[in-house]
Amino acid sequence: MAIASMTGFARMDGAIEDFSWTWELKSVNGRNLDIRCRVPASFESLEPIIRSAAGELLKRGNVNVSLSVDDHARTGSFRINEAALSQIEALMRDLAPRLNAAPPRLDGLLALRGVLEIEDAALAPEVAEQRLQALQQSLAAALQQLHEMRRIEGQRLSDLILGHLDEIERLRSAAAKIAVTQPELLRKRLTEQLSTLLATQVPLSEERLAQEVLLLVAKADIREELDRLAAHVAAARVLIASGGPVGRKLDFLCQEFNREANTLCSKASELALTNIGIDLKAAIEQLREQIQNIE
Incomplete structure (x- = not known):
């Protein structure tokens, strides 16, 4: 199954002799599947058919279905x-x-x-049934057209999402390279600060210095956050590849992405790492904006 967007439009015209009609379907983002019908009087029986047929193809989105008819031969x-x-x-x-x-x-x-x-002039039962069947077939074609448009838009969104995931992975790798140098940088900084403070006093022992550095490194350790970011990227790629209505799961992953990015920024002890964290949050926000459109 392919990824589908929640936005789309379809229009389907039809006619039987002097009876003509037009179906118009519009779909936008929504938390659930919400189908709203607007049909002429005497065609209310189509509403449950519309909801059932739409529910078989679409899983999420606000869908507006309208029917307009023109019966040229029927005069009241x-x-x-x-x-x-x-x-x-x-x-x-x-x-x-x-x-x-x-x-x-x-x-x-x-x-x-x-x-x-x-x-209104009475309509023969067989004529009414013929029209009803034709309207249902036309509706099915319109729904299929809408579904296909949503899938085409979904493919475009998939490409954009994969691009954002590539950027998140690139930033994660850059943060990992900086994280390797963190212990030595923290040790050097602490030594310089202590040298200034204790210039006229007995210097801190190497053992005590090592303990302080160890505490600072433990507080600034971002390896767990980086590992979880890598796992989230992998999970998002699997969801995209599997297809189907995965928008909710991707949205949940975005929340997890944000949580790790925020923790990384709070632990950053270097300006370079802080900048990466900011860029990471921006990339995650761009990812989230695209995922909001996924079914």
């Missing part, structure tokens, strides 16, 4: 709502003695809400 007929008209007539009779007003005009009565209705 006007009908008077007798019940509504009777209520209006009763109100007119009650109000007439109290008001000095001209009687209502016919066009005014027909303009009142609920008096004049449009009744």
Whole structure:
């Protein structure tokens, strides 16, 4: 399976004789799979079909599905709502003695809400079933188009993510090279500081100096952080290679990356190592931004 993005768009048109339709599907980032449907009246039965079909292909993202139809041959007929008209007539009779007003005009009565209705012409059951089947097939094609677009975008994101992982690995290797020189640098620095402080006094014994250096080295030791960074990079590469809906797992790894980078910066005793830690955090943030788009 390939990595898929959560963003995409699809449009599918169709027609049967004088009945035409258009499906439009839009997908953006989301924590879970949230499907919102907008269909014309009398097509509400399609909503559970839309949700089921979308759920089979998509695992995460906010998906908006809209259907517009145009039935050129089907024209409705006007009908008077007798019940509504009777209520209006009763109100007119009650109000007439109290008001000095001209009687209502016919066009005014027909303009009142609920008096004049449009009744759609009856549709043969076999025609309705044919249209429903065609709409479902068209929907399936639109969903497949959306899925393919998300996969294409996912491949582009995979390349970017792998590039960020390469950068994190490069910075980790640079930090490891500096870490090797840490004990000697700490010893030299401590010796210089003690020489200044104890210039007129008895110098610190070599054994005591070694103990102090050992304590400083233990506090500044970043080997565990570097090992965990390497493990996280390897885990992220495995997830990318395996494909599928791995966005949540990658997002969790980003949190672990940040934790190690923060610890590395707090332990850094050299400016060069601090700079690497800052660059590492920037690379991890760029990685996180791309992972937010992964399904």
